[in-house]
Amino acid sequence: MKIEVRFTPAMIESNSDVRERTAVVIDTLRATSTIVAALMAGAREVIPVATAADAAAVAHRLGTERTLLCGERASLRIEGFDLGNSPAEYTSEVVGGKTLVLTTTNGTQALLKAQHARRVLCGALLNARAVAEEIVAGGEDDVVLICAGTYGRFSFEDTLAAGAIVEAVAEFATSSVALDDGARASVVLFDRERHDLRSALARGDHGAALAELGFAHDLDFCARLDIESAPVPALIGSTIRLAEVRESR
């Protein structure tokens, strides 16, 4: 199997880059970490949408009772929305049983680029090994990891999660695993930072900006590698739920 890592969504040039493959979307700070937190806390599903207006329209159509409107712009909760993009907000009391309509700056773009893949999973440091297990259990398709990046730029923390996933896939896979340059670089960077991922996140451009905005506790949360019973969110149709393969075992 082949594993490629693209450092920004724009590095997916066409649908043929993902077709017949498993795509893993990574936005360590914070969209995919938040989605992991939401499903762990018992949210029914997450519906990712591109714009705040779309989010409000979708939430309206679904009815307010079982739906929460979630998302950020410039890292802050969108005005009038129920929740921002801080995983700390996604507790079972708040999101349990709910449908979450989520719009974020970078993560949404990456999900859009991934949508024509055979399978689309959401990865983060929190669930790196679980994502790798899911990839292998799902038949060892070729894999492309799509880092959300930050405003079109390379993002250190996404690459660390990519490296953690690539390393675990190489460990679990029964077939031989061929890495592209991006995957090789991700593994080197992860290996260099694995012993203090919290510091690595704080040194990164986006992590430093989040800490300044008062979200240092999100770095604590998102820097944890392979938390217990980490869910693997999967985009199925237009909705993110728990991935099917591991669920059905």
Added chain:
Amino acid sequence: MKIEVRFTPAMIESNSDVRERTAVVIDTLRATSTIVAALMAGAREVIPVATAADAAAVAHRLGTERTLLCGERASLRIEGFDLGNSPAEYTSEVVGGKTLVLTTTNGTQALLKAQHARRVLCGALLNARAVAEEIVAGGEDDVVLICAGTYGRFSFEDTLAAGAIVEAVAEFATSSVALDDGARASVVLFDRERHDLRSALARGDHGAALAELGFAHDLDFCARLDIESAPVPALIGSTIRLAEVRESR
């Protein structure tokens, strides 16, 4: 001063990403290594152009006597051209005193993205410290290193040269140097591979492909770090010549 590294030309989104800065274009395999080799061998200048047809037109206008038509597509010399993109071809016997009209697949695109910078330099492993000296001697502008990449993808070998340059700038600069995520990652990757750059180039996707095409000797050439009297090519107007600052010292 700030130093940023962009892993592909497409990661330069607008001219404001380079304006008022020094841009360093890096195409380790092989365009910027070839340009370094050409100027070392006494070529008068290199004129980079986008297409093979443009190259032929420019060379025709300049007259055949002092001009050579150079470039590759799919790594091979363009039919009817005098030289390909292998630095081994650029000997003083062949290129001394000549104007070289050069078109390459990835390097040209990166030069186009850089052209609105205050200064545009050409970097490679061969001249990494010389480029860093030139940046510092030129006034310690903010710097953006633009990796040519390979067909829009991240390229390991460009990142190694970027890391070597960033590390040397940080060493030489008198002002404090702030790295972005891309620059930080480049330094880590360079540091990991510095003791055997030849192997690192051979492991990279593009290096492996070149070796299969019979260009393993180009990997030997381009993997050398900081060769003696390495020139710093600079794009001035539409022409690449020796950079002015160090020349005038």
